[in-house]
Amino acid sequence: MKNFKDKADLIWKVADLLRGDYKQSDYGKVILPLTVIRRLDCVLEPTKDKVLAYLPKVDSLKESAKDIALNKVAGFNFHNKSQFNFDKLIADSNNVAVNLRNYISGFSTSAREIIEYFTFDDQIDRMDDPKADILFRVLKKFQEIDLSDMDSMEMGYVFEELIRKFAEQSNETAGEHFTPREVIKLMVNLLFNEDKSILTQEGIVKTLYDPACGTGGMLSIAETYLNDLNPKAELKVFGQEINPESYAICKSDMLIKGQNPSNIKFGNTFTVDGLEFDKFDYMLSNPPFGVDWKKAEKIIKSEADKKGMSGRFGAGLPRINDGSLLFLQHMMSKMKPDGTRIAVVFNGSPLFTGAAESGESNIRRWIIENDWLEAVIAMPDQLFYNTGISTYIWIVTNHKSKVRKGKIQLINATGVKDEEFLKEGKLEFNRFWNKKDRSLGNKRKEIPENGTTKGIGFITQLYGNFEENEFSKIYPNEFFGYWRITVEQPLLENGKVVTDRSGNPKPDSTIRDYENIPFLKKNSEGKLTPQAIKEYFKSEVKPHLPKAWIDESKTKTGYEINFTKYFYEFKPLRPLAEIKANIMALEEKTVVAEKTILE
Structure with a gap:
């Protein structure tokens, strides 16, 4: 993979031009939409002249028919019929604002609607104002950044790196926007592992949904996994996102990859289910940890009361300050009767919070007594950018294999926390993570992606083998x-x-x-x-x-x-003789230190 961080750093440096005219917390209002527009510009560049040459031939067609014809010439599900591109925009420095608006309006409807979610037109006015007069310089910097050599996965990394930086500047929660890619890859491995025989069939078509899809990282990695496994398979992806910038980035990614961008819905999943009547083969998500649902309380309680088990939240309502199990119930309402698999990552709270017959306990009871919980994997701490807490991947399905029926597998993939194990050379206790050379926010660990003896490969193997050992326990539902x-x-x-x-x-x-x-x-x-x-x-x-x-x-x-x-293992206390020897050694060091200071 090319160094996505170098590209992200180049884009980040453009923000230096905004200093003084913009607060740091507002840099993203300029940088993110321009990154999307520049990305679209680079992708369309090879066929731009062909589109312009073909314009007279479709002039008499209706707008919808014209879009279809020009998209075909462009080679994507979108095009730009404006005479401008970034090269031509900076060639006319006196009219850059009006020309930029002309260029944006030249995008086909699907692409133009994505840009509108950034409300970027306001920023054009702001940068073009004589008091700032930075619009041309900002565009010039972007024109110098070539994004044509970045594939969809790499661009995802670029956007996530930018969002992380902007979130740090404005003290926002970066982790609400995206999930570390190695965590997603592990979740995808676990999600598809039981179905490999199905997914390798020629011409197989499956659907996947993420109710909190952010910039689309989970959807992209799942699609890449299936394409690598079976190039003749098709994964249609769907999602919903509440943050307008993340939503726009996700839709632009879908557009470039040839997915249907209308499958990505905008809004609060709890209050307006954008895919209310859809069911999916697979679901994958990292909902915000411990997010409260006070704003949606009235609608959620009303649905629970009126629809009961025929709605999304009939099993129970968790406490108001943590909607994690609401997300899971929402996802489970979209399971297909003939079988759906779900991978979702939570903090520890949904596992044990709530006394008997509380909302949380009743939801767990509903899931377990229906034999839908397949596995829970405890992950290392310090994996995420915005929190150092430990996390857990839940695998939920209404179509367990025969050998898994009536049972739940627990995998302890936290790795060693006691450094003494490493000093003694017991490396087998840390086959799950590596320490990062440099922290990214709270992220100090990463899960290795290659090989079968450590990291993703090892955890997937523990899950697939479905055997008990020091890292894997299997219990009956009861x-x-x-x-x-x-x-x-x-x-x-x-x-x-x-x-x-x-x-x-x-x-x-x-x-x-x-x-x-x-x-x-x-x-x-x-x-x-x-x-x-x-x-x-x-x-x-x-x-x-x-x-x-x-x-x-x-x-x-x-x-x-x-x-x-x-997974508790009793560690016997050290012998008194050993403790006494350690204390005496410390006392001797203290005496020597005192003499050195006094001399």
């Missing part, structure tokens, strides 16, 4: 369920039990307690077997609280996935 019981004890007055009219002891609310009782327990052979509430209560509670009882009217059912507990 393993994650539990009953939350309310344990009551009698109210005492002057040492006597207080009873109600029926002679039953009244509970003392001040000493009321709760117990979570797992559905399954390990027997003497270490095998998981069903567990009864009364049996647990008798063996685990009664010996300590002989007068206690269960208020069965308050018993609740919950589901959670506690990753740390399942």
Whole structure:
């Protein structure tokens, strides 16, 4: 791959011309749309003269028919019929604003609508104003940057690098716009791994959807993966995005690649589902971590109340400050009856937040009891640009293979956190990530992309093998369920039990307690077997609280996935002799240091 960062740095330097006339937080309003326009200009350059020569032949046609004919000549799903390009724009420095507008209006409808989402016309006025007078110089800089040698993947990197820089300047959240590419590649590998026999069929056509598609990175990488696997396969991609700049960038990428840009919808996925009646073969997404849904609360609650399970949010509503499980429910509402696979990345909260019969727990229960959760992969921390927290990839499907039915696979791909392991040469504990030479925001680690013994290849292998080992655990669905019981004890007055009219002891609310009782327990052979509430209560509670009882009217059912507990390995404390020796060595160093200072 060419050095996309060099291109991004060249474009970033154009922002130096905006200094003084623009706040740093507004640089993106100029740089991003001009990068898109320059990219379109470079792509169309080889056929621009042919389009202009063909114009008289379609002059009498309707606008829609004219677009189709000129697109064919241009070789893309768009064209530009203006006499201008970037070379000609800078050749007439006295009329650059009017000529630039003429050039933009010369794009076919699909491309012009993309540019309009940047509201770039306002910036033309601002830069052309005599007080600034920077429009010509900015265009000249872009004219000197050749983007014709960049493929779609590389341009995606360029846009993401620019967005990251702009987000840092304005203290915005860069991670809301894009996902590190190696994370996407891993997710795509996991998404398609079970279906390789299907995807290698000649002429196969599949659909893929991302409800928070950002600049389109996930859609692009999935399409590239399938094309590499089977050049005769077709992946039709769909998405929705709430940020206008990211939306415009994504649509321009779809346009250049020959995808249908109308498949990308604008707006809040929760409030206006732009693809309400569509179902998809695959879904892939990185929704914003911990995003609150207060603005959409009225619409979401109304849909949940009126439509129930026939709508998107019937399984439950999570707490208002984290809409992650709303995104997942939205995606699951678009599963095809004959089989859909979903890969989505979350923080840890959706795995365990919420007590029994809370919104989150009920959603987990719905997914697990329907046997839709296939696997969860715990990822290293410090992978993302805007946060150092650990993340988890969920694989959800309504079409599990026979061997996976009724089971959930957990993969611990966090790698070693204890540097002592590395010092001892135990490198097998860190087969998941490399430390970056230079941090990018909070991103200090990356997952290696090549080979099968580390990184993406190794994690995909762990998933595909579906075997238990130190990194992979497999449990029946019931393993994650539990009953939350309310344990009551009698109210005492002057040492006597207080009873109600029926002679039953009244509970003392001040000493009321709760117990979570797992559905399954390990027997003497270490095998998981069903567990009864009364049996647990008798063996685990009664010996300590002989007068206690269960208020069965308050018993609740919950589901959670506690990753740390399942992969916990006890580390014995160091011997006292070793600790004593370390302390004495430190004391000796301290004495030597004191003597050196005093001398």
